[in-house]
Each structure stands twice: as structure tokens, then as C-alpha cells.
Amino acid sequence: xxxxxxxxxxxxxxxxxxxxxxxxxxxxxxxxxxxxxxxxxxxxxxxxxxxxxxxxxxxxxxxxxxxxxxxxxxxxxxxxxxxxxxxxxxxxxxxxxxxxxxxxxxxxxxxxxxxxxxxxxxxxxxxxxxxxxxxxxxxxxxxxxxxxxxxxxxxxxxxxxxxxxxxxxxxxxxxxxxxxxxxxxxxxxxxxxxxxxxxxxxxxxxxxxxxxxxxxxxxxxxxxxxxxxxxxxxxxxxxxxxxxxxxxxxxxxxxxxxxxxxxxxxxxxxxxxxxxxxxxxxxxxxxxxxxxxxxxxxxxxxxxxxxxxxxxxxxxxxxxxxxxxxxxxxxxxxxxxxxxxxxxxxxxxxxxxxxxxxxxxxxxxx
Amino acid sequence: xxxxxxxxxxxxxxxxxxxxxxxxxxxxxxxxxxxxxxxxxxxxxxxxxxxxxxxxxxxxxxxxxxxxxxxxxxxxxxxxxxxxxxxxxxxxxxxxxxxxxxxxxxxxxxxxxxxxxxxxxxxxxxxxxxxxxxxxxxxxxxxxxxxxxxxxxxxxxxxxxxxxxxxxxxxxxxxxxxxxxxxxxxxxxxxxxxxxxxxxxxxxxxxxxxxxxxxxxxxxxxxxxxxxxxxxxxxxxxxxxxxxxxxxxxxxxxxxxxxxxxxxxxxxxxxxxxxxxxxxxxxxxxxxxxxxxxxxxx
Ligand SMILES: Nc1ncnc2c1ncn2[C@@H]1O[C@H](COP(=O)(O)OP(=O)(O)OP(=O)(O)O)[C@@H](O)[C@H]1O
Ligand SMILES: [Mg+2]
Numbered sequence: 001x002x003x004x005x006x007x008x009x010x011x012x013x014x015x016x017x018x019x020x021x022x023x024x025x026x027x028x029x030x031x032x033x034x035x036x037x038x039x040x041x042x043x044x045x046x047x048x049x050x051x052x053x054x055x056x057x058x059x060x061x062x063x064x065x066x067x068x069x070x071x072x073x074x075x076x077x078x079x080x081x082x083x084x085x086x087x088x089x090x091x092x093x094x095x096x097x098x099x100x101x102x103x104x105x106x107x108x109x110x111x112x113x114x115x116x117x118x119x120x121x122x123x124x125x126x127x128x129x130x131x132x133x134x135x136x137x138x139x140x141x142x143x144x145x146x147x148x149x150x151x152x153x154x155x156x157x158x159x160x161x162x163x164x165x166x167x168x169x170x171x172x173x174x175x176x177x178x179x180x181x182x183x184x185x186x187x188x189x190x191x192x193x194x195x196x197x198x199x200x201x202x203x204x205x206x207x208x209x210x211x212x213x214x215x216x217x218x219x220x221x222x223x224x225x226x227x228x229x230x231x232x233x234x235x236x237x238x239x240x241x242x243x244x245x246x247x248x249x250x251x252x253x254x255x256x257x258x259x260x261x262x263x264x265x266x267x268x269x270x271x272x273x274x275x276x277x278x279x280x281x282x283x284x285x286x287x288x289x290x291x292x293x294x295x296x297x298x299x300x301x302x303x304x305x306x307x308x309x310x311x312x313x314x315x316x317x318x319x320x321x322x323x324x325x326x327x328x329x330x331x332x333x334x335x336x337x338x339x340x341x342x343x344x345x346x347x348x349x350x351x352x353x354x355x356x357x358x359x360x361x362x363x364x365x366x
Numbered sequence: 367x368x369x370x371x372x373x374x375x376x377x378x379x380x381x382x383x384x385x386x387x388x389x390x391x392x393x394x395x396x397x398x399x400x401x402x403x404x405x406x407x408x409x410x411x412x413x414x415x416x417x418x419x420x421x422x423x424x425x426x427x428x429x430x431x432x433x434x435x436x437x438x439x440x441x442x443x444x445x446x447x448x449x450x451x452x453x454x455x456x457x458x459x460x461x462x463x464x465x466x467x468x469x470x471x472x473x474x475x476x477x478x479x480x481x482x483x484x485x486x487x488x489x490x491x492x493x494x495x496x497x498x499x500x501x502x503x504x505x506x507x508x509x510x511x512x513x514x515x516x517x518x519x520x521x522x523x524x525x526x527x528x529x530x531x532x533x534x535x536x537x538x539x540x541x542x543x544x545x546x547x548x549x550x551x552x553x554x555x556x557x558x559x560x561x562x563x564x565x566x567x568x569x570x571x572x573x574x575x576x577x578x579x580x581x582x583x584x585x586x587x588x589x590x591x592x593x594x595x596x597x598x599x600x601x602x603x604x605x606x607x608x609x610x611x612x613x614x615x616x617x618x619x620x621x622x623x624x625x626x627x628x629x630x631x632x633x634x635x636x637x638x639x640x641x642x643x644x645x646x647x648x649x650x651x652x653x654x655x656x657x658x659x660x661x662x663x664x
Contacts, residue, residue: 055557076563088554092576102562149562 002066002079002156004029004052004189009061010213011047021047023213024061029206032187034180035218036204038194040236044213045193046085049159052191053082066156081150082159085166087142089134089149096121096130099148120148123182140171147179151186158183158190164199176203197237201225209233231361234282234354240313240328243288246358247281247320254281254355257298257319261347267355267365274357279364282354285313285330289348290337297344300327305336312336316343412639419632426628441633450630453637455609456616459525460594461641463612466529467593471536472586476578478537479544480570484556494545497538508534509602516603523605528612531599536589543588547581548574583652590645594638613638 006027013019022044029035037045050056052063054075062071070078081102090098099120100113108116121127124144134142143163150158163179164172180203183190194200200207201221208218209232217229228234234242248255249271253262261281271279291297300316303326311333317324329345337343347353355364389397418426420437428435445453481487482494512531513522521527551574559569575582597614604610617638620631 053557053561055560074565075557075560076565080561082558082561084554084558086552086554088552088558090555090558090573105563105568149558153562 002189003031003033004157004191005064006048006052007062007064009048009051009063010059011044011051011056012059020213022051022210025210025213025215026061027208027215027218029189029191031189034183034190034192034203034205036192036194036200036207037210038197038200038207038236039210039216041195042212043210045195045210046161047213048210049082049161049191049193052157053080053159054078078157079155080157080159081153081155083146083150083161083163085162087134087146087163087166089142089145091134094131094133095126095137095145095148098134098145099152102149102153116152117148120152123151124148139166140175143167143175147182151182154188156189158188158192160190160192162194163192164194165196179203197239201237207237209236211236227363228282228354229363231280231282231356234356238284240285240330242282242284242354243327244280244282244356245320245325245327246278249277249279254279254353256281259296259298259346261353262350263353263355264350264365270364271355276358278358280356280358280361282356283347283352285328287348287352288327288329288345290314290329290331291344291346293344295344295346297346298327300329300343300345302337302339302341302343305339307333307336309333314343316345318345415632415635418628419636421629421632423627423629426632441629442637445630445634445637450627450634451611451616451619452609453613453616453634456611456613457637459604459610460613460638463525463529463532463600464590464593464641466526467532467536468586468589470529471533471540471589471592472582474533475537475540475544475585476575476582477570478541480548480574482541482545483548484553494542497541500534500538505598509598512599513602522603523610525604525610528600528603529593531603532589532593532596536592540585540589543585544578544581547578551577579652583649587646587649591642594642 004027006025008024008026009022010020010024011022013021025048027035037048039045047056051058052065054070054073054077058071062069064070065078065080090101093101096114096117099117103113103116117130118127121130124147126141126144126148129137129141129145134145137145143166146163150160160179164175167175176199179192192199192203201224204221206218207221207224209216209224211232217224217233219227219229224233224237228237228242231244235244245256250260253260253268255261267279298318300314300318302314302316304315306313306315312331314329314331314337316327316329318327319325327345331337353365356362357364417433419441420434420439422436422438422440425435444450448454482490512534516522516527516531519527521530555573555577556569559573560566564572595614596612597618600612601615601618604612604615608616613634617631617634620627620634
């Protein structure tokens, strides 16, 4: 068990122009923490993880595990275990051999290896398959073997690179919960890479959002959802995504179709200090509500209704200035509006509005 | 499961369809006939050598060939007893040289192929290109320069010198083959091994080599054959003493200027073929496909 730190660590791939796959990443992960690295494809998540594993060079900065600088230590000296996206099981070894391989290399005696493998196999429900070769296993079973191989070693840090992306939706939800519970029980520092923001929200103690190799924000899932540091994080976290629109600013607030949404004092002050006459206005689908025609609200023409059971997502067009913008509203699943209908939409609570700088994307609201 | 059962039932059996794997009778006969004829063409020469090997030299070539004509194992007995030159010594030389070539060539080409497959290093492209280019020189052109090199190394006339010469032809080709094979093994496996505590050489030795067994088998067989049947280099680089000849060189005693001992030559050929067959038999057990399947999700 150990804490992990990235100290302005960069990985630069040569090329024309050179790619800064991970750009001055600074991140502290405390002992026993479950940190999720999330971001769109190509944002440098895998590279960051591989740098920690020692599989990728660190071109600038340093990496520390347990307070010790391991920047130039080969993978075998770092006491980490990694679960690969492809699982990377050893095809010529049985499940038991796969799981015990690292211990065997360390010179642990046979009886002890057997005991530890059996224990991990029981935990992962793999006891029946110990003598099989990986090719005779299903995808989900292979995933568990890959997990088992990591657990058996009792490393100080677990690294997982999208370990669930090859599983079907149901198994993924199940395994997601299992991994989180397992980490809780073992208390091993874990860095988990995913591009799935639901996984990020549900599994991590903290979530670090990456984009183009740059760390956007690292905070608890709740804080990330409630107070995204910039427009990118706001749009990335949450499903369906937050409605983000650039709207004109007046002295009373933000001007949407027909209505002026009053904004909080602090945001207005910051905006005027910056001399902005437009802001990026963000509101989550659940912070919008359908209201009766007598109320104030934006007129929205319903273009699509997605019924999810408990609730429904209403996609519709709202006129903002000269253009027509698409909004998504989460409504009660039992009484959704019909296609083509015009409904009135209002903001539920002014405190749920997020404002961002229209160019830099930085958060203006408190 | 229930869904599958239902959907199966829902498909109406409108007309009896012929399964794709079923052939019409005529096509089947034609196909088998073609295969039988092709096999006969391939097997007959070998078969005839076998038949001839039991006949005395005088009966080996006849105007009306027969299967048996004064057939006996005399040819074999005389060859093995050393009547016709030191056959057993040639045999030993050939086995030694071929095995040494196999071991050295496979080891060198496996390490080189692995490096070429996994590492980036300056000159990698030109190295692989030069491997390809050296294949293009005819043997005859190489004999003199190689002779000079062996002379300079003091290896002229020794078996080891000949082994090195064979490696120069076997290694480039085998490296190419093995690089191609290593490329099919996911690099994730290497990385998993590194994280599990293997050194880079450990990854090569304990993970990649076992997984490359089919590729190694083919390479080993190729290297063996390169050395086993080769005549030109062997006659140029080995000393002229009878007991240091290889089989391929030694067999020439049966072919003299005005007389060919067909019966003996055939018997010797059969004896020469046996080790090659044995090596192939050993090696083909490893020629299984899909050794590395199961490593990744699939
Ligand atoms: N060997 C390489 N050479 C050059 N560029 C590379 C190399 N490996 C990765 N990159 C680049 O680095 C960036 C980050 O890649 P990385 O694999 O870390 O993305 P990721 O966040 O894991 O994406 P995904 O979710 O698709 O797995 C990408 O733009 C990629 O093109
Ligand atoms: Mg990745």
C-alpha cells in the first residue's frame, strides 16, 4: 500500500509536430484511494497509467510511489499490478499458473502460491476453472482471471486500463460493483482508467478528468458534477450531457428565448469585470422542468422523446437569438409530451445554473 | 436460450436446402480423383527410389521395369558396413553439422527477430533490408569470399566453419520468418510479463519463446534442411579426407564418370532421408495453430 504522485510528469511522442500525450500532469493519490482517470479517446489516460507502470518513458517531471521517486525504475521494481484492457493473459499457462506467475518469479514456495491462488480464485468465483487455459474461458471469466492475477500479488498499487470495456452491459454493471467492493475490502491504492463517465462517477473516490493530455479537474464525483471547473468537464460528466449554450448577457441576467434568467451576483460581477457580453450557459437536463403555459419559460418544440422507464428525456429546439438550439429536459416518465408539441420549459432553481467563460471555458459561477 | 429456441422454430422449412458442406456425387468423385493423381505424382519418385534401393546395380535400370528383381538388402548392408566409403562417419558429420546449424541459427534468428519485432533502434530498417538482399546472391558467388573469411578465421576445413557458413544463409531467412511470427504475439503479453516481474530477456525466454513454438518449429526445420542437403559449400569448405565428408558430398562416390551405382545410390538416399523425416516428425507436433489465442478478449 502506498500513495502515488505525478509531479509535472509529461510524455512526449516524437513526431511532427510532437504529441504531448500527457502534459505536465500533477496529481496526488493518497494511500488506499480509488482514483479514476477519465477523458475522451486519445486524451492520454492510458499513457498516464503506463507511465506509472513503467511501460512508458517519463520525458519530463517525476513519478513517485510510496514517496520514492520511481521515474527510472523498471516495472518489476515498482510493486504494481496492472489489469490490461485486453487482459493479456498468458495463453500457454493455466488459470492457476497465470495467477501465480508473479509469485513464482518472486521465489515464493509452491504451497504458499497454491494457497494464495486458491484464495483469490474463491473470491472471484474461479475455483472451477483453475486448470483451464485462457482460451477455454468466456470474456467475463478472462476478465476475472486478469483481476485475480493482480490481486494474488498483493501489490502496493493496482492499475486498471478499461478492464470492463470488453464486457456486455449487464456484466459490466455487475463487475463494476465487484471491483469497487473488492478495492474497498483490500484497501489497495487503485488507479482506474475509463472513458465511461458512469464508471467514473460510480467507482471513484475521486475522478481526474483529462483532455488532450491536460488535467482538467480532479475532485470527488459529486463535486465534479455540481461544480465542474470548466465547460469541458461540465459537458463530459453526466449523461445525458449538460445543455451548454452561448447566450447574450444583459444587466439582469442571461437572455434565453423570451426569458431572462437571473444570475447570481458573483457570476455577474466576474463577467462584467471581464467585459463579456456573452456567456456559456450550462444547465443539466434534470434542472429544467416543463411548466404550464401561464408560467414564464422558453418555448420548445419537441423533436425526440427518449423513454427510459422511470423518466424520459425530451429533446427539443429552442430559439436563441437567430439560431435554433437543441435542449434536453429530463421529465417524469409517465407523462412525457408528444412529438411536435410545443412546451414551456423553465429553470427549476437558479442555483443549478453553471456559467462559463465563452472562450476559455472557465467557470464563472461560484 | 429461450429466444434462440423460439427463433429457430419460427424459421419455416420451406424447401430442403443442401448444406453448404455437401457436394454432389460427381464433384466429389472428380475432386478425389484429382487429389489421388496429384498424390501419386508426388509419391511415385520416392517410391521408385525405395524400390530401386533393394535391387543390385545391374538390375536398377531395366528396359521393362519390375517391382522386384533379385531384390535384397545387400545395398544397405554394404553401405552401412563401410564398403563404399565411410558412410557412418559422413552420417555423423552431417547430423552434427545440421544440428549445430539448427541450434545456432534458431537461437540467433529468434533473438534478432524478437529485437526487430519489439524494439526500435537505429538501423533497424536497413538491417532487415540487408537480410533480404543477402538472400539474392547465388551460392557460387559466395564461395570464394567465404573461403577467404574462413581461412582468415582459421576455420577452413572444420565442421564449425561450415556451420557458420550455413548460418549465413539460414539466419537472415529465419529472422524474417520469426519476426513475422513474433509480430502476431500481442505486445500486451510482454508488458504484462514486465509488470509481473520479468526482465526483458525473461519476457523473451519465458513468454514469447513458448508462444512462438510453431514458428520456431518451422524455422528449425528449415535450418536443418539448409545444412542437411547442401553440397556446394560442403565440398568446398570441408577437408578432402573421406572421414570428414558430409553425406551429400559422400554420395558422389556412387556417381562416377562412366558408371552410376544406382542401387547403392538409392539405398544411401533412403538412409539420408530418414533423419530429415525424423526431424520433421518431431517438429510437426508443434505446428499447431492458435497457441496465443485466449490471451486477449476474443
Ligand atoms: N506510440 C505512440 N506514438 C505516438 N503517439 C502516440 C503513441 N501512443 C499514443 N500516442 C498518442 O497519445 C495520445 C494519448 O493516447 P492514449 O492511448 O493515452 O489515449 P487514451 O486516453 O488511452 O485513449 P483511449 O480511450 O482511446 O484508450 C493520443 O493522441 C495518441 O495518438
Ligand atoms: Mg487507452
